[in-house]
Amino acid sequence: MEAKEEIIDKAPQVLCKNCQTSFDGKFCPECGQSVFEYERPFRFLIADFTGNLFAFDTRFWTSLKALTLQPGKQTRNFIQGKRARYMPPFRFFIFVSFLFFLIFSSYLGKTVVVSDENKKEVYQALKQQLDSVQGSKLVSSIKDSVMLSAPKIAVPLPDSSETIGSPKVLDFSFNNDNNDSPFQLDVSEEEVSAEDSNKIEKLKAAVITVMENPKIYMNSFIKFLSWSMFLLMPVYAFILWLFFRKTAPYYYSHLIMAVNQHSFWFLMGTIIFMFQYFLPERDYEIEMWLLFLLPIHTFLGYKQLYKRSWLRTLSKSIGIVFLYSLSMILAVAVIFNFWVQSEFL
Template sequence: MSKGKLREDKTCLNCGTIVEARFCPECGQENTETRKSFHYLFTHVVEDLVHYDSGFWKTIKYLLFHPARLTREYLSGRRKSFVVPIKLYIFISFVTFFISGLLIPVNKMNIGDEKAPVVIKEAPKKEGLNIKYTNNDAPIVIKETPGNEGLNINFTNDSLPKQKNIVKVDEYGWMAGFKSVRELDSVQKSLPEKDRLSKLHYWFTKRMVSIAEHNTMREAFKKGVELFIRNLPKVLFLYMPLFAFWLWLLHGKKRWYYFDHGIFTLHYFSFLLLLTSIFMLLEWLLSMSDWLIFGIIQGLLMTVYMFWPIIYFYKAHKRLYGESKIISFIKSSCLFMTNSITLLIILILYSLYTFISIH
């Protein structure tokens, strides 16, 4: 029963019928005050979701320990006892990324530590390049420096070993040997037409130089990580229709609708996020002690976290679609490989987009 305060006006705001009790006899809308506090809205949503009558805990149990059972129950029409798939996914997604932000804050990562080393595998191959670094706290290790004629590196940190492969960089203007976009444009204009960068190459280089002009290497990397984590839930949500599409392609169109694959996708992604939440919480608890046994348990947890989603997917696919073991295994393997490659490509492109979006 709702605890909202009843309105003094007995006229239903939805259909205009006179409401003698709490609910309108015509449309069923509750005749309570429309203006609510944030506390009321938050507690109302949580109570509505986890109340024992909503089937929240039953949904969680099926989701974790019974692959595809939740999807089968929902598609068969027995839906009243379980949380609606999209509502379940949104709630678990919110909890997962809230926990990750709480337990793994970006501003406390090593990328924000000015004394942490920055490693570059290869120095830029430019003739007569003069690199001068002034940040005394940020060493950088250049592992390979072939093809750099006339490279002049100015060491300013006396505390670093005097080795030619150790220099310091964390200052502005670290991209492509240009300190600013203005310098890039000046070089471009001075070159013959045939030696200038193509339009696409110039646009990309200009964007990178602009980032380096206003951010140190650490600042740019830190901002990139923050943007990546902040928008990752949106990327995963937008990827789910593609995940369902691959399922649709490999299964009979008469027996299975795209809607059915969509429900399976929502449940599987909800499982992945829920497992991630549990894993992060357990990792955080175990990391509070340096006992050997806890380290062993952490290793076992990591193994479960890496392999259980794969096993879960194979089992869920077999139980939902009811095909023979061999056919189900072949289809599951194709789907797993296809989605892994597709998701990897999307994440790479998303990472690149994230980086060039830095200001």
């Protein structure tokens, strides 16, 4: 019986165009570059793009389902290496937080109205800023009140207690006769330095802009607030590590937990503000139920990931909430102060 020779076809070698390494497969073992060819007919690129889009869509919905219905399980699976089915946590968080601040900004833009009372509060804030300007020796005396001609609102300002050289007087007045703006801020200065004069001009422009279009500063503050929330995640992860370091000694595990929980919080916030924006008048209050769900979901996430007893998990949850609340208050205060300094002075 004649033996037959078995012919085995070897896969052709691929030459990496980036590092010139010869290899078999779809990715270069040296630099990691894909063998994907972009110089192809356009229909192939459309097919690849569609496939990636549906893959993204599938992972997004899988992550969304696990995040909302199985608190803590997605984090545990991701840490254990079961990652292909889920959207990367940081990418999911960026998407959800972007959606939240978009809806939140739209909601505030729809509901914020500059009433007389709002204007009075603005001038109260302005008074405080002028007090700080006084402390920096910008002026030796400030006119007794800031007058708003329509409607008539006067906010008394304290007299300056220090005199430096000859008198320097800043006269803040608002006039409706200006055709360009219903608010006109006039400042007369004597012997004020160029740096301080620049601060005055910024303050004038800020007051006029706030009164005419408060949305500009509102959007600016939302931007600062979004960055503060992003920077708070590592702080929250560190607090988790402090309380659960015996169960999960590595910081990375707590960081993934922090990202996923912030994603859920932003997701609930998005739903709440969507109801407020699109259905402002309703016979039911779903917002309260969603807010009530937040601590329960967070607690169950701790229980699922760290596997501690119910009582220990509850006690640690209270400590975590307390420390993180203090961190948030401090962060928002710092961000607000930085925002005021950057926008007003």
